[in-house]
Amino acid sequence: MKLQQFLMKHKHPVVLISGILIVSAFISKFLFDWNPVYSLTMAMAAIIGVPPIFIQAYQALKVKIISIELLVSIAVTGAFIIGEFSEAAIVIFLFLFGGLLEQKTLEKTRSAIRELTKMAPASALRINGDNIEEINIDDVTKGDLLLVKTGAQIPVDGIIQEGKGYINEASVTGESMTAGKTTGEKVFAGTILENGTLKIEAEKIGEDTTFGKIIELVEEAQDNKSEAERFMDRFAKYYTPIVLLLALIVGLIFQNVHLAITILILGCPGALVIGVPVSNVAGIGNGAKNGILIKSGELMAAFSKADTMVFDKTGTLTSGKPAVSEAKAYTDDLQEALRLAASVERESEHPLGQAILDYVGKTEYAKIDKTEVVKGQGIIAHVGSEEIMIGNQTFMENHAVWINNQAKQDLLYLQQSGNSTVFVAINRQLTLLIGIKDQVRPEAKRTLRILKQMGIKRFVMLTGDNQTTAEIVGNELGITEVHGDFLPEDKSSFIKRLQEEGRTVAFIGDGVNDSPSIALADAGIAMGSGTDIAVETSDIILMHSHFKKLIHAFGLTKKTTANMKGNIIIAVGTVVFLLIGLIFGYIHMASGMLVHELSILAVVINGMRLLRYRTKDEKLDSYQVQNKTLEV
Template identity: 55%
Template structure:
């Protein structure tokens, strides 16, 4: 019974409104007091039913909610035979509740739009080689799928044959279609603008990037910020306080109508709705623009941040370094390059990938007894040789001498922004290699935008040599640059900044960044970074789109400001109503409730502005 009443609450509101209209018509047009009173009494009782049920449910869990205030006010108004006031109060309260729910549903449109974009079918290759349309639930990892022009890509995968242009706007926020050909990665939910491709399924369903985005946005919009938790706690003592004040007013004045009016005017409806609707609207805007906030708590932290720490490779730079210099000191360059290629072929580090790409024409030999030296490099046995590949620290640890000439050339390469890879064979240096990674296009302008948004400190932390990070600092106009840092060094540096009172943001993309991402008040992962980095972060920039970072910060600041505006509006309305009740004669229950609902509409409209926010 209770469930059905609450289920049809909106219909009850509509009937209540019609009864109020009937009562007003009978009074002002036909001067019929009987119909007037009957219509308003029925409207009051009908409208108060779902409100009183909600009050009862709240009281069962020892929460004195706003519904309790309204229920007592309506009963009191009926008791003093003020039927018009009681009916209008119930209708306006139900209408406000309807407005709140409708608005929250609209601001959650990001999830709805994403869900509607989710592919439902796919063209799967069958045993005979032909393709047939199947339900998306029938697709498994390793299946070959056909995607034609205008179709949605059904899973995360890699292109095996064909080529075309894919619109990834709903994943990355980037409106320009991207060319896809053999071995390129594609994402579920993106649209094949032009062309035909076949793909092999790597991740399906909830495991796909698209599935994870929906899950993250849902979790974020259901989370509560510090301000929302404060308001929840505030409501627990505020409502009993208003009841106490109403009781004191009645005891002191014996004026029941005045006491009931105090209860109505004290309802903080706009305060309850104002903060959640701001956060949900802000998170929805981010999802549309390739920015995933993992909760409303993150927004307030990010909005107040004053220091941003950056990893270098893959964050400020493209993460696709290329070999710029090779200086050989051994007797057989081809043999040494082959040994180096064999060792680096075992690694997926960006510097190793650069070396493998450069030396692809050489022979890869079998490797034995590989030893990874943390913060130094790799030592391996290849064809009877001991091959050491890494930095100066590794060479020192292995007692491999570096001549003055080597150190001179090494320092020169570092000063020009190169990362250094040294190779020793059988404890003798045979090669010095310089590898350079290009700075992402537009990063300098994006960093200037961060400064204009109030970020005081822009600091790069990297495992690269100090010369390389100094070069990046100079090129991008950063505040500080720190090189030769291990993962624990980055985390320790971050903690020192936090201990000095700074609110710190860390941005990275690698496994070694995960401790810092988890430690920072706000950890931001580049979207094509490792799964570990994405899981341990608070914000994800999809497709590693760095130029979304200023938009994310601007959106967080605007959302935080919007939330504070809504709190100010809500509290201000309650104060004005109570002051008006004391110092004026025109204030009444129905007028007070009308002003309350108007304030709810104002905070809702204020929050809705966030849906269209764009950084200028």
Template identity: 55%
Template sequence: MKFQQFLTKHTTQITLITGILIILGYLSQYLLQFTRGYQLSLIAASIIAVVPIASRAWSALINKVFSIELLVSIAVIGAFIIGEFNESAIVTFLFLFGSYLESKTLQKTRTAIKGLTEMAPTTATVVTTTGTKTVDVDDVDEGDLVLVKTGGQIPVDGLVTEGNGYLNEASITGESRPIVKTTGDPVYAGTLVENGYVKLTATQVGDDTTFAKIIELVEEAQDTKSKAEKFIDRFAQYYTPAVLVLSSLVFIFSRDFSLAITVLVLGCPGALVIGAPVSNVAGIGNGAKRGILIKGGEVIDTFAKVDTLVFDKTGTLTQGKTAVTSFKAYQPTTTAILTTAAAIERLSDHPLGQAIVTYAQQHPTSMSAPTLTTTETVKGQGITAQIAQQQVVIGNQKLLAAHHIKLTTAQLADLNTMQQAGQSTVIMATDGQVQAIFGIADQIRPQVKASLAALKAQGIKRLVMLTGDNQLTANAVAHELAIDDVHANLMPAEKVTYVQQLQAAGHTVAFIGDGINDSPSIANADIGIAMGSGTDVTIETSDVVLMQSSFPALVHAHGLAKKTVLNTRENIFIAIATVAFLLVGLIFGYIYMASGMFVHEASILVVIFNAMRLLKFQTNFDKTQAQSTTMPVTA
């Protein structure tokens, strides 16, 4: 065991020594005409290089695995038997040098993980009764008060209890734009305070933090094999013994020992074995850098086959935040109307009322808020208030009907227009006269419409919306976003039924939801996608997590899955084509042991470099978005 560890640790040095000995051998032969020196140098190079290779082969054999190293070891023994020391030296050197380059290039495909782990915080400044003290991050407990100043790193998940600042959350969401955080906002370990300061109460520490879970998930995902990888693993178990049998048959029928040994060298399935894993590692790494967590190669395979996307509405297609989207005033004193409406609605915690308060704050006025003498909240209808000698009614049509307030023909037309657009309506009347109508709706997420069009361009055939909201609102959102099919007034169990019906009809279904109330549908779909900002539920229940909760990220994730599967197929084709080329070369006599090994190692590097292209992959939609943000503004 220690000997193997020694060889593994010093493989690079062994490769270098082997290369130097080969060079010295050829210098002895062609410059000094010293044949004995040539042979001794190549013999020494072969022996030194074959030791780590044979050691790996023996370890594999102990575990009943016929490895590539076994083929190379036998080939070297055969080369010694026939006295082809130059072949054995070059073959072993190329194999070791190829392994070295392979490991170096594979490291680059894992840069996303390395970058994340390097960003992991190591210390924290804990606030105590006597001041502050710096402790190891593992010593922070839930409930501790932690201080982070400008330039510092949030060490644990928590809630801001004091201060404010701009935080870079790229390690969590992939979004490099600073996000402002104030009292009550959640913050995550691994994010950076670019400006300001925050004191936070720790809610999750150590391995329970969102940051730690992201690193763990991505590392696990890179070790999770796709169907192509599983097939290749099974194939390799039988392929290596088959090559040994083929080589033996070649020798039996041709009596050409050198040819039989060459078959062993050419039969090494290196590019085939590594082609699929390196593509998946690179694809998952690309996603991780953008805040897209894809849980393994099998998820990539299935996601690439998805033809139907099913969406929840609230919190997924929409922001889950109500806002005033239409406002009709029937009195010239608009500022007075907004001031009065806001003063009354401040008494309510209803989302529609809060939307009106926010709308009024966006239209500031110097008027002071009126004094409310009496107020009454009517459940399910609205609020009545007495202001000076006037009675103000603000609520729905039922509340107005209860006070015998009627709308004019024009007002009814405005009301119907808002409702047909899927907006909830709030009507305000003073002393029996309607003064204003507010149209309130959940706002559609930015770039959703363009993203859905891009998804269809990438091969998605059907877009479906399932929502618990009312049919009128659902239809309005579906019409605006050009969604193919919509079902409203659904309970979570009914959404699952629709997903299962689509699957039974032969569709490969991805369900996109907020990861909490939609978790049953996410679990039942072929691919579950959570639009979440790092909550435990979204990370644990879905196959893909979009940390930014953005639709451009969904477009990138789908395009990346399709590109990764295509890249895997390209690598398998390269590997098979290489084997065919070598066999044809062997038949026609222009491929020999050393040259065959060179082509074999070159093919491994080709598939690695091909996979590394995924690290910089962008969809056409990504490129369009980048161009639109850099487009110069002209007057």
């Protein structure tokens, strides 16, 4: 038992050593013509590599399953009997290498749960009369009054009893815009209080919180996905008994042990064993070269069959960063007004201030003499003799700043376009109205159009943002099915409903709140700039968050799946041809071995073609770039 555990635990070094020995054997034969060394090294590679396969075959037999490992084990034993050490070594290595690819994928996805758990709140500040005590999160009970300070994580789902503040709720809603919260409003565990101080009454604790449900949903989704059977297991259920029975019958009929062993060796699906992994490796390699990290060969078939794509909004269809969309001026000196606004925002902690600073860019900032912040409304600052006011409509009205009819029309237009709005007044005279919103990715609309041409029948957008804002983005991109105000459990429930309807679903997101849906979907895709947990949970990562790479990823999986099927046809066709040839006498051991090795070479060459894959859209872009270069 200990030996079994040791061998199964050290499969990686076994594959590496076996591969090195095989390469050494070929070098000794073809460079130095050392045939004895070649045979000895191949035998060593086979002996070192075969124990894990023997163990897996034995374990399958114990539960009455005739596995592909059993066929490989018998074929390798037969190869040793008739002295075909190279055939044994190569088949063993290819088989172990294919299994290694699957194992690495499973290990990678399991780490997502550990990373997500680390993000959960660990402690809380409980108010007990006049005292404040730090306690473990497990000691918090419903009804406790908790204190949350600026920069701290909110430990529970609860209701604000006292205080105001701006909260980053990206971990739950996925929205980049911080939410202003005040007395009586709900807050969620795992979110960050960026500015302010709150007293919160605990409503939901531990696993019952929204963040706790995210962890639970990810665990359930990954467990479901890990139960998928590999193609080789399904194939072996029928193929292995047929080959074993055929070898036995032929051996008995012709009274020829050598012929029976030859059938086992040639029937061992060497090209099939390597055909699927080589397609996967080539497809994954092409993706990596193009900024697309594909974690698993298993998802290739799932994504290639996708007929429904579901998108998060913020950070996926949009850039995920608030930016100034428009600046309406009510002054003759727009640049001076923007310079003064940026100078004041440098002194402010308002979450929209950075967007204004980015919009203005490098400038000579004015010296601010004094500032006064009115929480939830705006800021008053003095620059020399001038008074600068920046804030919302209520703030302006409360300070006797007249908003003219043109400004009111501009305000309505910006709000209907999904903007947050900021007024700027100088000496109580309205000078600017700034619209700030998360911008739609410029390449998103064209990408969706091409994906539709490639076979995606249904596009859906799910977001934690309000329905009105969500529909504005949906209309801009041509997405007719839009659902706003969705929490993580709503998103994952929606994915389940689609799957129950028979849809093959790809989900594309970037936040912690998206991770359950990413894990649950048939193909989960994360933007590379997203949170670590979304990236860990996903099957595919768009490394540089280039949305248009979805086209390449979708096309690549379709091409890779077709390539795999081609390799399977080559492999199975070769085996059938060889077995029939052996029985009817037009194939012998030497010619059979040659055809067998050529079939392996054929599937490798076929798989390697994927390394050069490009979509029609990329070829057109390349052609246009070349033409422009020639014109220059």
